[in-house]
Amino acid sequence: MTDLDRFIAGLPKAELHLHIEGSLEPELMFALAERNQVTIPFASVDEVRAAYSFSRLQDFLDIYYQGAEVLRTERDFHDLATAYFDRAAADGVVHAEIMFDPQTHTARGISFDTVIAGLLSGMAEAEARHGLTAKLILCFLRHLDEEDAFATLKAAEPWLDRIAAVGLDSGELGNPPEKFARVFAAARAQGLRLVAHAGEEGPPDYVRQALDLLGIDRLDHGNRSLEDPVLTARLARMGMTLTVCPLSNLKLCVVESMEAHPIDRMLRAGLRATVNSDDPAYFGGYIADNYRAAAAGRGLDRDDLVALARNSFLGSFLNDDEVAGHLAALDAYVEGDAA
Ligand SMILES: Nc1ncnc2[nH]cnc12
């Protein structure tokens, strides 16, 4: 392990873009398939990993929704969550805002309550075990219609005090943010914060729609915003947080190589960029791997890495006192490391 690797692993950070279903490692997939007597179309863990080769977002989504079929019981969601939190804590994550896709499960007859109860008990265990705090982001699947999203928001009603935000994920092209303007307004009226995937594969106009028609508080990915200098300047001016996912971008061919990743261009443009893992079981790395890959590919220095970690707290949905506490701990870590 190099000095920089060690520095990255110990750097206190928040993870703001993580799909819990995307943290399902092949080993756990097999264990849950066996526990629940579900057949999966793979003979071995190696065969599963070999199938993880994607040339665009939809290739990944097809296999990701298939993988989620092994998740059946509250205990499954609990085990999925604790496996992620254990791994994240080892990477210096002290706070995580995790997304879940209820429609992937309710469409298979698994109740919303089963899913969220398992995730919440996993979150409680992570806090007890690691002191790692977490919040939940309920994502609507954008390939489905707005009516289905409204039904999901309705199912969430008894749990609204345990949900920080709603988000928008799944296939972006052909499913613009405008399709979900009313359900986002309803979520806002119920006191939820708003995030959306935009500008991952979709054009800058989808990012503009996410700002103007959804009123998002945070932008997931946002890479293609850089194609539009006026939009880039607007995002910088408004202090919008971008939850960028370097290894995801590489695996889904959003960038040609890590050497071509725009993470440093984002920072230089004044954007509040953060680094996250998206779907770590599918994209070959957890959050520290993403920091390391971005640092190696783009020659990021310690100041850049600290800026990214700082942005992760500033862009979180923690309150001001909590953010200040995390920033003080981050400063202490950097000073201690320099000493
Ligand atoms: N990177 C991604 N983009 C859109 N939807 C997703 N669901 C899980 N990961 C996703």
Ligand SMILES: [Zn+2]
């Ligand atoms: Zn994502």
